[in-house]
Amino acid sequence: MALSHFALALAAADFIGSTLSALGSGFIILCYVFLPVKRHYRHLLILNLAVADFMNGINNGISGAFVLAQGPLQYSAACVANGLIGQLSVQATDTSIFAIAIVTVVIVTETRDGWLSKRTRWKVAVVCASTWVLPIITSFVALGKGYYSAVSGNWCWIRTEPAYLRYVLTHAWRFLFIFSEIGLYVYLYIHLRKSFRTMNFLIANQIQVSTEASIPSHLSSVSAEPPRDPELKIHVSQTQFNKVDGDSSAEKFRPVDGPDVSDEEAPPPTPHYYPPGKSSASVRQSPIPAMDEKRQRQVARVLLLNAYPIAYIVLWIPGLCNRLVEASGHTSRVLQLMQATTQFVGFANALTYGWNENVAKSLKEAIKRW
Known part of the structure; x- marks a missing residue:
C-alpha cells in the first residue's frame, strides 16, 4: 500500500530519528566496552541507558524500514513483538x-x-x-492483556482504547519521572552553589591567615595586605583539593568521585601574588592550589550539564502532547509530525550522557594505535 505524502514524510522523519539513535547509542556501547575509558560511578548506569536506547532505536528502525517499503503496519505477531520491545526499551530509558x-x-x-x-x-x-523491573512488569502486562496494536508512527504500541491504558502503563510514570528529575537537579544546583560559596569563603580565610603569618614582624606594621595592582591577585575559586603533606583539612572538601576533567583544557596560569618571605615554589606547595573561574565553570558543567535530562524532556514534549490529543479522541497532523522528535531521544542521550572528553581522548589514542 502506497503512503500518502504526509505519511511518507512522517515515516521518513521517524526512521531517521530511530536510525540516529541506534547508531549513537551503539557507538557509545562500543566505546564503553572496548576503549580504556576511565571508570566512574555512572559508567554502568550510562551503559545501561545506552543498551535501552539501542534496543528502542533498532526496534523502531526495523519497523520504520518496513513502513517505508510496504506501507502502514497491520496487527500481526511481528507487530505484537515490536510493541513489546518498544514498551520495554522506552520505559527502561525513562527509568x-x-x-x-x-x-x-x-x-x-x-x-x-x-x-x-x-x-x-x-x-x-x-x-x-x-x-x-518496572518496564518488564508493564510490557508483559500489556502483552498478557493483548493491548498491543499498530499506532500512529513507525511502530506498534499500546492501543488507544481505553484511553487510561497508556497512562497507567507508561505516561503517568513518565510524568512522575520528569517532574522528579527537575526537582532533583534544582536541589543539586542549589546545593552546589552553596558548596562553591562555602569553599571560596574558607579558602579566602585560609589564604589570608597564611599570608599574614608569612609577613615578617618588622613589616607587619607597615602593611598586611597584598598590593592592589589588578595584575597581582590570588585566585581562590577552588573546588577540588589534593591532600598535601598529611594535611587532613583539605581532604574533607574533596568531592566524592569528582568529575573527569582533562588537564589539557586548563587555561594558562595567571600571575599570582607571593607574600614577602615566600617564594613561588613554597606557595605552589601549599595545600590550597588556585583555580580560576573558567576552570570552576568547567567543573560545574561536568557535574551538572552532563547529567541534566534537558534534551530528553524537550524531545518528549511533542510526543506527550500528541498522545494527549489522541486520548481525547482527536488527531493532529502537526503533532504527529512533531512526535518524530521522540525518536531522537537515544541520539540525544548518547551525546548528553555517553560522550565526554575522556571518551574522545581514548578514541583518539585508539585510532593512533591502530
Whole structure:
C-alpha cells in the first residue's frame, strides 16, 4: 500500500530519528566496552541507558524500514513483538535517566558513610537491574492483556482504547519521572552553589591567615595586605583539593568521585601574588592550589550539564502532547509530525550522557594505535 505524502514524510522523519539513535547509542556501547575509558560511578548506569536506547532505536528502525517499503503496519505477531520491545526499551530509558539523576544527587551530596560512599560493582549493578523491573512488569502486562496494536508512527504500541491504558502503563510514570528529575537537579544546583560559596569563603580565610603569618614582624606594621595592582591577585575559586603533606583539612572538601576533567583544557596560569618571605615554589606547595573561574565553570558543567535530562524532556514534549490529543479522541497532523522528535531521544542521550572528553581522548589514542 502506497503512503500518502504526509505519511511518507512522517515515516521518513521517524526512521531517521530511530536510525540516529541506534547508531549513537551503539557507538557509545562500543566505546564503553572496548576503549580504556576511565571508570566512574555512572559508567554502568550510562551503559545501561545506552543498551535501552539501542534496543528502542533498532526496534523502531526495523519497523520504520518496513513502513517505508510496504506501507502502514497491520496487527500481526511481528507487530505484537515490536510493541513489546518498544514498551520495554522506552520505559527502561525513562527509568535509567531517573536512576542516573538519583545516583548523581546522592553521590554529590552524601556523606562519607553513605550507602554509595564506597562504590562497588554490585551496588551499581543492583541499581541498573532495578531500572528494568518496572518496564518488564508493564510490557508483559500489556502483552498478557493483548493491548498491543499498530499506532500512529513507525511502530506498534499500546492501543488507544481505553484511553487510561497508556497512562497507567507508561505516561503517568513518565510524568512522575520528569517532574522528579527537575526537582532533583534544582536541589543539586542549589546545593552546589552553596558548596562553591562555602569553599571560596574558607579558602579566602585560609589564604589570608597564611599570608599574614608569612609577613615578617618588622613589616607587619607597615602593611598586611597584598598590593592592589589588578595584575597581582590570588585566585581562590577552588573546588577540588589534593591532600598535601598529611594535611587532613583539605581532604574533607574533596568531592566524592569528582568529575573527569582533562588537564589539557586548563587555561594558562595567571600571575599570582607571593607574600614577602615566600617564594613561588613554597606557595605552589601549599595545600590550597588556585583555580580560576573558567576552570570552576568547567567543573560545574561536568557535574551538572552532563547529567541534566534537558534534551530528553524537550524531545518528549511533542510526543506527550500528541498522545494527549489522541486520548481525547482527536488527531493532529502537526503533532504527529512533531512526535518524530521522540525518536531522537537515544541520539540525544548518547551525546548528553555517553560522550565526554575522556571518551574522545581514548578514541583518539585508539585510532593512533591502530
